[in-house]
Amino acid sequence: MVIGTVAGFGRRTIGTNADAESGVGPAGTPSRGRRALTCLAGLGVVALLASCAAAPAAPPTRAAALPSTLPAIRSFADTSAVPVRRSNGEMAQDFLDLTFQLESGRNVVAMTRYEGPITVRVAAGAQPTLIQDLDLLLARLRNEAGISIARTNDAVASIHIVPVPQRDLQRAVPQAACFVVPNVMDWNSYLQLRRSPSVDWTRLQTRGTAAMFIPADAAPQEIRDCLHEELAQALGPLNDLYRLPDSVFNDDNIHTVLTGFDMLMLRATYAPELRSGMTRAQATAVIGPVLQRLNPAGGSASAPAVPSTPRDWITAMETALIGGSSPAARRQAVNNAVSMARTLRWDGPRAGFTYYAQGRLMIGHDSAAAVTAFNNADLIYSSSPLTRIHAAHIAVQKAAFSLRAGDAMTTIRLTDGAIPVAAAHQNAALLATLMTFKAAAFDMQGDSVAAQALRVDSLGWARYGFGSDANVRARQAEVDGLRPY
Incomplete structure (x- = not known):
């Protein structure tokens, strides 16, 4: 296992071809969902230093004792969004590209949305935290996106949230952790219709019934x-x-909850100036004024067009990060992606993600190259306030190396900078992992009292981020196993 889901990468489906996105392909894959990338998925730490290679992981040493009964699960009460900070001109292009295109590059001819109040029903089998988190999310959608949406217990609803055992989700769509499909209400109807045109997002004229399939x-x-x-x-x-x-x-999956940008895109989608059936040209004519009205701080100036992401780069990254290829083929693919990013003179999220993936694939094969790649990603991510959470994910990778090297001070410095960012972005798994690294560094300095206090404080977050007590204890042991003494 590797630090992947902790770091944000790894829970979406692979919407890369027309058949898959229409629901008529051999796997019946929906257009998109949280992707499960083979090489970057998982929550472990020890094998961080082995990555996807076959190098053996170091056995845990001097693992700290945890309470026999773990503290109560913690969750985030503050649901305020990370604010939007970009220009309206730039975000107008984002809106159009998000609305009128699928991941494969297929065009969406007509915009669709719900025309009227929206109801959400949760089917049987949901964990208690799902209801709590859903209610917080619906409140945000009403307050921040201006959408008329509410939870209902009625059998008839606009959107059905259907908990499904993970093994069944993986059997049906191996590369998805969760996904949403139009024109179905439950799991059986999805299985019956997944190869039919009725679940093709591009054929919709308006939004009607949809089902979200969530791991139970x-x-x-x-x-x-x-x-x-x-x-x-x-x-x-x-x-x-x-x-x-x-x-x-x-698709880098860095952000775990809807941001201010996401809420602005949804608010624009449901603005009275737009409607189902609009073409891209029609939406282009009104989206600028809409964003200026909704986000006055973003200004009205147009922005230069941002080049689209080349399909060759996407293919290379998918080869690198998805199962089915040898470790050598994956490394070659990610190196090709790095070369493309350099040729295109990218900075920002795409370049940072490329170097991050390169670092992950070099662990266990070439540690020096892995460190260089993580440093390159960190340099890119740390250069902008928009990517502070991205830099916090890189801090986990760098902290693993510094802890393994016995450098407690560097580990503490890295985690001190990343812990408040993880908390602000409501990533409990990342937060707990960073706290555990810092506790291990305190232990190396001989401050066992501070270490144990921080470790216990992390456990409530770890239960939310990792799930079962067994998982929480395993993650703790894995971090402690990185200590050289």
Whole structure:
């Protein structure tokens, strides 16, 4: 296992071809969902230093004792969004590319949305945290996006949230942790219709009934993350854009909850100036004034067009990060992606993600190259306030190396900078992991009292981020196993 889901990468489906996105392909894959990337998925730490290679992991040493009964699960009460900070001109292009294109590059001829109040029903089998997190999310959608949406117990609803055992989800769509499908209400109807045109997003004239398939037995944070992303797609944008620094609509999966940008995109989708059936040209004529009205701080100036992400780069990244290829083939693919990013003179999220993936694939093969790649990603991510959470994910990778090297001071410095960012972005798994690294560094300095206090404080977050007590204890042991003494 590797630090992947902790770091934000790893829970969406692979919407890369027309058949898959229409629901008529051999796997019946929906247009998008939280992707499960083979090489970057998982929550472990020890094998961080082995990555996807076959190098053996170091055995845990001097693992700290945890309470026999773990503290109560913690969750985030503050649900305020990360604010939007970009220009309206730039975000107008984002809106159009998110709304009128699928991940494969297929065009969406007509915009669709719900025309009227929206109801959300949760089917049987949901964890208690799902209901709590859903209610917080619906309140945000009403307050921040201006959408008329409410939970209902009625059998007839606009959107059905259907908990499904993870093994069944993986059997049906191996590369998805969760996903949303139009024109179905339950799991059986999806299985019957998944190869039919009725579940093709591009054929819709307006939004009607949809079903979100959520893992019934995943960690609470994974379920919450699925709720945010899949409900946002059920309501609005169908695409993902690797260039976005501040959105869940990005296949890097850095953001775990809807951001200010995401709420602005949804508010624009449901603005009275837009409607179902509008073409891209019609939406282009009005989206600028709409954003200026909704976000006066973003100004009205137009922005230069942002080049689209080349399909060759996307293919290379998918080869690198998805199962089916040898470790050598994956490394070659990610090196090709790095070369393309350099040739295109990228900075920002796409370049940072490329180097991050390179670092992950070099662990266990070439540690020096891995450190260089993580440093390159960190340099890019740290250069902008829009990617502070991205830099916090890189801090986990760098902290693993510094802890393994016995450098307690560097580990503490890295975690001190990243812990408040993880908390602000409501990533409990990342937060707990960073706190555990810092506690291990305190132990190396001989401050066992501070170490144990911080470790215990992290456990409530770890239960939300990792799920079962067994998972929490395993993650703790894995971090402690990185200590050289």
